[in-house]
Amino acid sequence: MSYVVLARKYRPRSFEQMVGQEAVVRALTNALERGRLHHAYLFTGTRGIGKTTVSRILAKSLNCTGPDGCGGVTAHPCGVCQACTEIDADRYMDYVELDAASNRGIDEIRDLLERAAYKPSVGRFKVFMIDEAHQLTKESFNALLKTLEEPPEYLKFVLATTDPEKMLPTVLSRCLQFNLRPMAPEVVHEHLQRVLDAEGVSAEPGALRLLARAARGSMRDALSLTDQAIAYGGGALDEAGVRAMLGSVDPHHAERLVDALARRDGAEVLAGVDTLREAGLSAAATLESMALLLQRMAVAQAVPEALDDADPDTAIVRRLADALPADETQLLYSLVVHGRAELGLAPDEYAGLTMTLLRLLAFAAGGAPGAAARAASAAASGGEAARASGGEAAAASRAGAAPLRIAPRAQTTVARPGPAAARATPPVAVVRAAPTRAAEAPSHRAGAPAAEEHAPWDRGADDPARAEDALDAGAPVTAPSRTVAPEAALAPTALGERWAAVVAELDRRQAIGALVRELALQAELVEVDDAAGPPRWRLRVARESLRAPVHRDKLQAALAGQLGHALQLEVDAGEVADSPALREAAERERRQREAEQLIRDDPLVRELMAQFETARIVPGSIKPH
Template identity: 60%
Template sequence: MSYIVLARKYRPLNFEQMVGQEHVVQALSNALTQQRLHHAYLFTGTRGVGKTTVSRILAKSLNCTGADGGGGITAHPCGRCDACRDIDSGRFVDYVELDAASNRGVEEISQLLDQAVYKPVVGRFKVYMIDEVHMLSTTAFNAMLKTLEEPPEYLKFVLATTDPQKVPVTVLSRCLQFNLRPMAPETVLEHLQRVLEAEAIAAEPGALRLLARAARGSMRDALSLTDQAIAFGAGKLEESGVRQMLGAVDRSHVVRIVEALAAGDGPALLATVDALRSMGLSAAGALEELAGIAQQMAVLQAVPDAANAADPETPTLQRLAGLLPADETQLLYSIAIHGRGELSLAPDEYSGLVMVLLRLLAFKPQGERPQAAPPMRPVAAAKVGTASPMAQSAQALHRPAPAPAPLPQAAPRTAALRAPAAPSRSSSAEIPPWVDAAVPDDAAAAGAPGPAPAAEIIVPRAQPRAAEPAAPAAPALSAAELALGDRWAALVRSLIDAGAIGALVRELAMQGQCVAIEQGDAAQLWRLRVERETLRGGTHRERLEAAMAKSLGHAVKLELEAGAVADTPFLRDMAERERRQRAAEELIQNDPMVLSLMQQFKTARIVPGSIKPL
């Protein structure tokens, strides 16, 4: 006797044996039990999910006569009567299966419909099953519309397709549609276990998990791959053999990739890629496995109780989920998913894989994250780096405004919007303009003298809400720190204007805070504090050092240290832009013509974001 492949040998013979399509089985079973039978059914879904199988079971249910020959329409065909046996063997004369992929013309459909006028020969119903119905031509669809809408009472149509979008709506409206879903890997795994137990074939759980994932929702593909794996393993299924047959990437390699990303270890990352290359494993498969692990990590981070205790990989996934925060896990998943589409554009597959992994490493926040930012400090703006002016403006608009100080009832005070002036060195408690903080009441009430403003717009200061506490003052900068900031900002501006620095070197200068200038024996030492790790690495320091030496006319040594910054050229530029934006908005809002127009037209308003300083 010739060998029967598993996909045919274990094809379900009744609704009870169907797996993964409970919603379709329940609807059809209830319809058969209550005798509420439609004249046309449309089954849609990907390959190998049971469309043809459901059609055959439905035909048996309609024509089953029972083991004693006296049965009627039933949701549980006996499988022993002549009708059931003939339909299973493919020789039932009243059940016709037509492959529309090879019989797509109007002639074939017309020939089929010509037989519809004749009653069933041996069965209760004549069932026409048209597979891949979307392949029919337009004229063939038009030819069957009338019969499909009003067939004889003894005729049932069953249509199956993997692409329902190509089926005309005139056909869809005449059919009862059921969508057979792709099967979950767990469902496929359980079915493979039952099949292999029936076949008395030993299988490792890891091998079955690989086959279930490789099937991608198709039970027929899973059984076909199992047949291939049995032949590959000489009668037994081992994980190593199945992995070699499928060319699947060992999850241990992907685990090492995640560990290297969490540790920021570039050499370990490249070593893992070299190991994948030496074994000839697929780069696309590595990114697919990486995305799968990232998805499972994200689930465990959001719902720790969702871990499957029976899965031997769960402890590893739980450990990996603790290595990365949730936002970096989402970034890891997104870049892995999009990176698969870029592999075809890369010079070769593995150079594309290297670039995707290096992108994950580059976008990973480096260094120690601050636990709490200083009050009212524009930390988000400082971290943007090379953000666009539109993004910087949006950050300035969304930053919470400082709470105003309470006003005396007798003498209302005013708040001034001043042009930038040199900070006073007379008091070390003065807060520089690039620190976004409220001016304390006691300092304003004392009327401490300050530098004469270059321009001033006086606006009434609003009363604060009683429920809102005054914002805490920002950390003060000493006179020495302000002097170093002035000197550094002037030097950076001169370097930028001269075109001596650009790109990331310019970004390093803009994001750095000068904390010390010392005169050494061989060179002048400038010490900068830089918050971003990516700016402190590479050759940026040497290039900035060379540009400073050329501009100052003497040897310069530049030292970089990590830490939060409070006075950088970037923060000063941000403060100046915000000051000019606020001044422009106040100028427009207090303009007499604007106020007159708003009084004249009650619905008139100033569109937010439409005011730009000149």
């Protein structure tokens, strides 16, 4: 007897044998047991998840006569009567499968409809199953519509498709639709273990995990890959052999790269890429392996108890989750996912892999977590976020608020037009000053109280008023030296006010762009010496990448052009407490608080909140503009 592949040999013959589709099985079982049978069914979902299998089981349930030949419609077909055995063997006269991928024309549908005019030959119902139904032509659908809507009582239609969006709405409205979902790797893993136990094939747990992930939710693909792995391994499945067959990268490579990135060890990252190159391992597979690891790390950081302690990789995942901050885990995951799409654009795939990994070092080191994530997201998507940031900042400076939406339990929505309205959001007590115009910014709090105020007669050397007086007199001014914590509040100074005005004018004239603009936005003016020749201005900025001489020289040239005379610009390292970006964030926070208070004080809002006990302001809907 010829060999039967696992996907066919272990194809479910009843609803009880179906795995991973409990919702669909439950609905069909209840309908069959209660006699609530629809005339047309539509099964949707990706390949290999059981659409045709469910159709065959449904056809058996409708036509099963039981072992004694006296049975009726049932949710548990016997599997031994003529209808059950012949449908399984694909030779039952009253069950017709039409592959619309190759039989999509009007002639095939007309032939099918002609056969529908005759009563069943041997069964209780005729069942017409059209696979890949979305590939039927429009004329074929139109010819089918009338019969699909009002078929004879002995006729049932079953349509299956991987792309329901391409189906005509008139067809969808005539069918009872069931969506079969991709199966979780754990479900696939368990089923493969049962199949291999039945086959008497030994398999390492790691090999089954690889096959379950490679199947991507398709049980048929999982069984086909298992067949291939058995042949590759000579009758046994070991993890190394399955990994070689699939072209997967050993997770230790992903672990090494993530560990190096967590330690900011660029040399180790390059060494890891070189190891992959020498071994001939795929860069795309490496990024996929890293994405899987980072996803599990994110789970460990958010819901630690969700990890399987029986998995030998869990200890590694937990260690790396502790080593890499949660925001940078999300950032690196985004970079890795986007980096796979860019490999084809790189000079070679390993150069693309290197650039993808080095982005984390470029964006995350020394910057605010949220700002770094936005910067990397912009870089990964072609810089769209960075190009759009100017308009975002301009929008943030407008006064007023958007319409109000209030949602009581009855889902009542009230719109109050006009400048006094706003969309509601929960109050924000503390907001990090990561301005929307800046791709990367040091982390500060906007809107927090300023430094302790002094009486006019008790002003020290660090007082802003004294600094302003000196600035007006043209004398050298040095901003007070301060150690600013990552969460420090904006501390306005006279020099900061002057620098913000200068940067705003440069920005208005579009005299600076890209990273030079970022340098200007993120920097704090800490010293001005107009008496020097040429005048000397000193900036302080946290980001190392912004302190590059090329950016400083371009900003110096732009300032000289605006001021009309030569200028000596110095850029030092250090945390900032008064930059244009921080001022903009503080102003945004002030407007947000005003908009929220405006909504809370609105008479109509108060009236609605009093009228409806369950009424609430929809969180996140107040946006000042």
